[in-house]
Amino acid sequence: MSVDFNTVAKEFCNFYYQQFDSDRSQLGNLYRDQSMLTFETSQLQGAKSIVEKLVELPFQKVAHRISTLDAQPGSPSGDILVMVTGELLIDDEQNPQRYSQVFHLIPDGNSYYVFNDIFRLNYS
C-alpha cells in the first residue's frame, strides 16, 4: 500500500546528484513551474529559472558526496521530505565543502518532481 519513501528518497538523490555532477543543464525535468530553489542567498521559481541558476554556477567540475540522508512522509498524499548533508568537491580544490540540502518531492504519475529545494554551504 504505502510507498517506500526511504527508497524513493535515496534513488531520487542518487539520480539528482549524478545528473548534477555530469550535466546539470538536464535537471529541468525534475522541477515544475511552481518549484522553488533557494541556493545560498538566491531565490528562484520555476524549472527554467532554476536550471539557468544551476548552469551559471561558477564551476566546471563538481562532485557531490552524501554523508547523511533522512526522509519522512511529508503528508498523507504521498509527498516526501528529504534532508541531505554532504560534501561538495569543486573543480580542482583539494578540500570538500560541507553542505545541507532539503528536497520536498511531490508525486506525479509514476514519478516525483521537486517542489521545494533549499541548499546551503555549511560555513565554519
Add this chain to the structure above:
Amino acid sequence: MSVDFNTVAKEFCNFYYQQFDSDRSQLGNLYRDQSMLTFETSQLQGAKSIVEKLVELPFQKVAHRISTLDAQPGSPSGDILVMVTGELLIDDEQNPQRYSQVFHLIPDGNSYYVFNDIFRLNYS
C-alpha cells in the same frame, strides 16, 4: 493576503530554540500525534514520544545558535518548510557542534505545529 512565511519561520525557530534551551520538556505543544522526528538515527512519531526523546538527550545545558535560516511555502495550503544550519553548545564544552535541521510547519488556527522535524549533527 499571503502569509509572510519568512516572518513565521523566524519567529517559530526563535521560539522553538529558546524553549528547547530553557526547558525542552515543554515542546510538546508544538507537535501533534502525526508529527515525526528524526533525531540523528532515531525516528519517533507523536508529540509524547518526541518530547520523551528530547528530554532524555544526555545533556543538561544546551544552547542553539542559528547560522542560516531559509524558508519556502510548502504548498498553496499555507504550510512552510524551513531549513536551519547552526551551532549547538552542550554543557561545558568549549567548541560548538554544527547541525542542520528541517521543520515542516502546518497551519492550525492562528498558529502552526511541526509535522516533520529532521535533525542531524554535521560530522567533519
